[in-house]
Amino acid sequence: MSLVIKIRGIIRNFPLGNELVKVLKGIDLEIERGEYVALMGPSGSGKSTLMNLLGCLDTPTDGTYELNGKDVSNMSQDELAEIRNKEIGFVFQTFNLLPRTTALDNVALPMVYAGATKEERKNRAEKVLTNVGLADRMDHKPSQLSGGQRQRVAIGRALVNKPSIILADEPTGNLDSKTSLEIMVLFDDIHKKGNTVIIVTHEEDIAKYAHRVIRLVDGMVSSDIRNQ
Numbered sequence: 001m002s003l004v005i006k007i008r009g010i011i012r013n014f015p016l017g018n019e020l021v022k023v024l025k026g027i028d029l030e031i032e033r034g035e036y037v038a039l040m041g042p043s044g045s046g047k048s049t050l051m052n053l054l055g056c057l058d059t060p061t062d063g064t065y066e067l068n069g070k071d072v073s074n075m076s077q078d079e080l081a082e083i084r085n086k087e088i089g090f091v092f093q094t095f096n097l098l099p100r101t102t103a104l105d106n107v108a109l110p111m112v113y114a115g116a117t118k119e120e121r122k123n124r125a126e127k128v129l130t131n132v133g134l135a136d137r138m139d140h141k142p143s144q145l146s147g148g149q150r151q152r153v154a155i156g157r158a159l160v161n162k163p164s165i166i167l168a169d170e171p172t173g174n175l176d177s178k179t180s181l182e183i184m185v186l187f188d189d190i191h192k193k194g195n196t197v198i199i200v201t202h203e204e205d206i207a208k209y210a211h212r213v214i215r216l217v218d219g220m221v222s223s224d225i226r227n228q
């Protein structure tokens with residue numbers, strides 16, 4: 001197996017007034033291509049900070065982060081933006097869709113930044129929306145969709161550039177239990193197709209879907225267990 005993520009000695013400090021808040025305290029982590037990982041921890045454990053680092057939304061105070069063999073720990077903001085667009089598909093609890101834009105155009109958006117032609121964008125977005133079960137909702141705007149359908153659009157948008165990692169932050173946090181189950185079945189399917197999936201959650205029943213559960217406590221990895 002090849003490593004998609006390799007982290008060594010990651011430290012992240014934040015200045016707060018005259019003090020230095022130490023959020024991540026030397027994390028080592030390896031994630032192989034095609035793994036399905038849940039990242040867990042109580043509030044204040046550092047899991048959101050770690051997710052921001054994994055998603056190249058932030059850079060570490062110290063330590064190294066290699067994504068697909070490239071050291072991204074000291075990249076500029078422009079370089080990080082390019083890596084994010086190519087390598088990482090984000091799914092957020094709040095969906096983060098453009099309200100006045102159709103499902104099709106929301107999904108196609110990352111391809112605009114990637115420089116795809118209009119026809120390529122349309123064809124790929126249609127295919128992805130069909131794969132997430134929204135073939136009949138492509139022309140609907142977010143306000144015309146249910147919460148579960150909006151999250152499917154967000155997942156489609158995350159998949160459209162064929163990223164190395166799908167990074168989902170509490171993806172079922174705003175959904176009822178039936179819809180949550182449907183979304184987790186969809187993530188299962190995405191993983192089976194060969195995608196690396198990392199889900200940040202505080203819910204044990206959501207973490208059960210993952211094949212590996214990494215728990216953080218006080219900015220350090222407290223356990224790393226593979227589910228059978």
